[in-house]
Amino acid sequence: MVRAPGKTKLVMSLAKFESEEAAQAAEKQLKKNPRVVLVAKNKLLRIPPVIKEQASFTPSAATKDPLRPYQWWLDKIKDSIAPPPTGDTGRLIAVLDTGVDYTHEDLQGQVVLGYDYVNSDADPYDDNGHGTHVAGIVAAKRDNLKGIAGIAPNYKVYAVKVCDAYGSCPLSASSTASTRQRATPTWM
Numbered sequence: 806m807v808r809a810p811g812k813t814k815l816v817m818s819l820a821k822f823e824s825e826e827a828a829q830a831a832e833k834q835l836k837k838n839p840r841v842v843l844v845a846k847n848k849l850l851r852i853p854p855v856i857k858e859q860a861s862f863t864p865s866a867a868t869k870d871p872l873r874p875y876q877w878w879l880d881k882i883k884d885s886i887a888p889p890p891t892g893d894t895g896r897l898i899a900v901l902d903t904g905v906d907y908t909h910e911d912l913q914g915q916v917v918l919g920y921d922y923v924n925s926d927a928d929p930y931d932d933n934g935h936g937t938h939v940a941g942i943v944a945a946k947r948d949n950l951k952g953i954a955g956i957a958p959n960y961k962v963y964a965v966k967v968c969d970a971y972g973s974c975p976l977s978a979s980s981t982a983s984t985r986q987r988a989t990p991t992w993m
């Protein structure tokens with residue numbers, strides 16, 4: 806990651822090497838350059854599979870969302886979540902994950918399309934399911950007679966795809982996403 810002279814903007818470059826020795830030699834050289842802010846190996850992270858909770862509790866909240874009674878964790882954390890300021894509906898909460906199924910019935914109108922850093926295209930559609938699960942926890946519509954109740958349904962999710970269909974997440978994808986976000990802030 807390099808900072809241009811006199812600028813705050815960071816630029817990220819990827820390089821591929823034939824051997825570990827060649828990579829280490831390049832890293833050594835790059836670190837001597839004062840404009841180089843960070844040198845790091847590209848890693849592959851993995852997201853865990855979605856685990857369906859067994860219903861070993863007493864459903865409490867009666868709402869119009871059919872799956873809300875099974876969101877036992879929402880009852881536990883609701884008092885620790887500060888409600889958004891009145892009228893503050895324009896903020897975006899970024900979900901950097903496998904993308905988001907923005908056609909999902911409980912997320913209609915709740916998703917703003919960011920970018921697909923895995924396939925380098927403008928459509929961060931979810932081909933795994935994990936990102937949609939997370940997006941639903943954040944911003945699923947409440948009392949719409951469908952699915953669950955989101956924690957912050959008056960905010961929208963900013964869908965950023967940094968993990969592929971198999972749940973593998975190259976570190977370079979999330980690094981590129983955060984670098985671009987720094988250059989042009991879009992989400993919180």
Ligand SMILES: [Ca+2]
Nearest residue numbers: 921924926928
């Ligand atoms: Ca795509």
Ligand SMILES: [Ca+2]
Nearest residue numbers: 870946951953
């Ligand atoms: Ca719902």
